[in-house]
Amino acid sequence: MSDDDIVLEISGLEVGYSTNRGEVKAVSGLDLAVRRGEILGIAGESGSGKSTLAVALLRLLKPPGKVTAGSAIFRPRGRSPVDLLKVEGEELRVLRWSALSYLPQGSMSSLNPVMRIGDQFRDVILEHAPDRKNTLSELIPRLLAQVGLEPDVARMYPHELSGGMKQRVLMAICVALEPDLVIADEPTTALDVTIQRVILQSLVDLQRDFGVTLVVISHDMGVHAQLVDRVAVMYEGKLVEVGDVRQVYKQPQHEYTRQLIESIPRLGRRAS
Ligand SMILES: Nc1ncnc2c1ncn2[C@@H]1O[C@H](COP(=O)(O)OP(=O)(O)OP(=O)(O)O)[C@@H](O)[C@H]1O
Numbered sequence: 001m002s003d004d005d006i007v008l009e010i011s012g013l014e015v016g017y018s019t020n021r022g023e024v025k026a027v028s029g030l031d032l033a034v035r036r037g038e039i040l041g042i043a044g045e046s047g048s049g050k051s052t053l054a055v056a057l058l059r060l061l062k063p064p065g066k067v068t069a070g071s072a073i074f075r076p077r078g079r080s081p082v083d084l085l086k087v088e089g090e091e092l093r094v095l096r097w098s099a100l101s102y103l104p105q106g107s108m109s110s111l112n113p114v115m116r117i118g119d120q121f122r123d124v125i126l127e128h129a130p131d132r133k134n135t136l137s138e139l140i141p142r143l144l145a146q147v148g149l150e151p152d153v154a155r156m157y158p159h160e161l162s163g164g165m166k167q168r169v170l171m172a173i174c175v176a177l178e179p180d181l182v183i184a185d186e187p188t189t190a191l192d193v194t195i196q197r198v199i200l201q202s203l204v205d206l207q208r209d210f211g212v213t214l215v216v217i218s219h220d221m222g223v224h225a226q227l228v229d230r231v232a233v234m235y236e237g238k239l240v241e242v243g244d245v246r247q248v249y250k251q252p253q254h255e256y257t258r259q260l261i262e263s264i265p266r267l268g269r270r271a272s
């Protein structure tokens with residue numbers, strides 16, 4: 001596989017939080033290559049370091065968190081490769097949304113409550129791609145339709161939307177500028193099961209229609225089973241297993257992965 005096929009290559013990543021009980025290693029010695037065009041799942045129980053990995057890559061890690069080692073080489077199309085852990089200022093601002101976008105955990109509350117949805121699209125698009133100003137009236141309804149929402153949603157305020165609709169709006173904003181890579185942290189958590197299915201389908205459609213690479217973080221192995229091509233399993237900050245999702249389900253290499261798979265509730269199987 002050539003460099004061109006790898007959109008993000010993480011090597012030796014170490015992230016810690018210094019607490020009054022000493023340093024907590026949240027991510028340690030993590031190596032992971034994300035292939036261009038794939039849907040990669042990141043699995044692992046609560047506290048295994050999944051969100052820490054995402055915020056470190058997005059450069060949104062706040063103190064007491066600190067990246068202490070590693071690199072994350074990002075290769076957006078048409079631009080030179082950059083180490084996400086080193087880019088600063090304007091270079092980082094330019095990459096955000098247009099090359100790399102992020103749906104944070106608990107993101108439904110991140111929409112601005114006093115701004116209409118259409119204006120929130122407009123803000124992101126104009127800030128990062130001002131040349132698209134004249135296309136907005138066509139682009140916003142098209143993006144909404146892409147996630148199964150009516151054009152009228154653009155005139156609404158966040159409080160007029162259900163949780164699932166808000167999540168779909170955020171997903172559409174994430175792909176608005178056709179980034180190379182979207183990282184979505186727990187995109188279906190806190191939504192009920194039928195809405196979860198709609199969101200997962202929208203993610204698959206977006207990945208296919210926009211040709212983006214998608215990294216989906218979820219503690220729910222059922223989500224990975226339905227959505228991803230490959231899955232990476234984290235345990236206590238380390239990557240314990242990466243592979244084709246069907247292969248991992250069929251023959252987990254790690255005892256912890258087996259336990260995670262066992263924890264998926266199945267229809268017709270009584271919870272004990
Ligand atoms: N601000 C912080 N200060 C200290 N420790 C933290 C902080 N944020 C996270 N941690 C610790 O880092 C580890 C990883 O947390 P992280 O939120 O990345 O896990 P996660 O896999 O995303 O969990 P979840 O599935 O609950 O979202 C945990 O042990 C957590 O307690």
Ligand SMILES: [Mg+2]
Binds near residue numbers: 185
């Ligand atoms: Mg998390």
